[in-house]
Amino acid sequence: GAGVSQSPSNKVTEKGKDVELRCDPISGHTALYWYRQSLGQGLEFLIYFQGNSAPDKSGLPSDRFSAERTGGSVSTLTIQRTQQEDSAVYLCASSLDGLGPQHFGDGTRLSIL
Amino acid sequence: SQQGEEDPQALSIQEGENATMNCSYKTSINNLQWYRQNSGRGLVHLILIRSNEREKHSGRLRVTLDTSKKSSSLLITASRAADTASYFCATDAREYGNKLVFGAGTILRVKS
Numbered sequence: 001g002a003g004v005s006q007s008p009s010n011k012v013t014e015k016g017k018d019v020e021l022r023c024d025p026i027s028g029h030t031a032l033y034w035y036r037q038s039l040g041q042g043l044e045f046l047i048y049f050q051g052n053s054a055p056d057k058s059g060l061p062s063d064r065f066s067a068e069r070t071g072g073s074v075s076t077l078t079i080q081r082t083q084q085e086d087s088a089v090y091l092c093a094s095s096l097d098g099l100g101p102q103h104f105g106d107g108t109r110l111s112i113l
Numbered sequence: 114s115q116q117g118e119e120d121p122q123a124l125s126i127q128e129g130e131n132a133t134m135n136c137s138y139k140t141s142i143n144n145l146q147w148y149r150q151n152s153g154r155g156l157v158h159l160i161l162i163r164s165n166e167r168e169k170h171s172g173r174l175r176v177t178l179d180t181s182k183k184s185s186s187l188l189i190t191a192s193r194a195a196d197t198a199s200y201f202c203a204t205d206a207r208e209y210g211n212k213l214v215f216g217a218g219t220i221l222r223v224k225s
Contacts, residue, residue: 004155033212042117042201043156043215056210091155099205101146102213104155 002026006092006105014113015084021077021108025094032069033102034077035091043091049075050098079110087112117145117202117216125222132189134219136202137182143205145178146213147187150199159187159200194225 005024013019025032030051035043045059049069060066064082069075079086089109093102117138126132136145144163148156162169162178162185169176175188189196199220203213 035215042217043203045212045214048212056212058210093156101158101161102156103158104148106153106155 004092004094004103004105006090006108008108009106010109010111012111012113013082015082017082018078018080019082019110021079021090021092021110023075023077023092023094023105025073025075025092026103027073029094029096029103030072031095031098031102032075033093033095034067034075035093037089037091037107039088046077046090048098082110082112084112086110117204117214119200119202119216119219121219122217123220123222125224126192128192128194128223128225130192130223132192132196132221132223134187134200134202134221136185136187136216138185138202138204138206139183140204140206140208142180143207145176145185146203146205147174147176147185148201148203148215150201150218152198156201189221192221192223194223197221197223 007022032049034046047067048056064080067077089107091107093104095102119136146161147159150156160171160176173190178185199218201218203215
């Protein structure tokens with residue numbers, strides 16, 4: 001597709017379970033970002049991948065959060081042992097070179113029961 | 114507090130009126146960007162203004178940047194009901210590793 005694609009669009013899971021969220025960026029975009037957005041709030045930066053460089057993980061809130069980007073394309077964000085405070089919308093974005101506009105997916109709405 | 118902060122938090126206007134949203138930030142920036150978010154959707158990039166620019170236009174959008182006051186404004190002229198959305202400013206600053214830092218947004222409601 002032409003845009004950033006995220007799956008699943010909604011995820012409901014029980015506290016303590018692990019979840020994996022997927023992001024397919026725009027083809028050819030070297031930069032990929034993950035953000036978290038709580039209800040009615042702005043975006044909280046989580047992690048940033050740029051080409052083959054080591055990712056910037058400075059926004060990950062705890063060691064339960066990790067992310068990978070395979071082959072410079074698809075990325076997965078994994079949350080282990082989920083907690084209720086992890087409930088939020090997780091947004092992925094990509095940009096051509098990390099310097100200009102970011103293109104967002106529609107997010108994954110994660111609900112932890 | 115956050116690098117970018119918008120005001121007002123919420124704005125309600127009649128269709129046809131102009132809407133002005135403001136953004137203040139704290140550090141020197143490379144550029145400032147404005148995004149729109151419709152309910153339940155991702156963010157859509159509207160306009161990017163570089164630190165050496167003072168004003169930029171795109172259709173009904175006008176963005177100004179005052180680096181001396183560390184502030185920016187987004188003006189939407191002749192608003193339409195379809196402009197109802199949340200609007201976010203985001204700053205790209207060397208201090209933050211050239212990552213975008215988003216404000217909490219302004220919720221705009223345009224009544225028809």
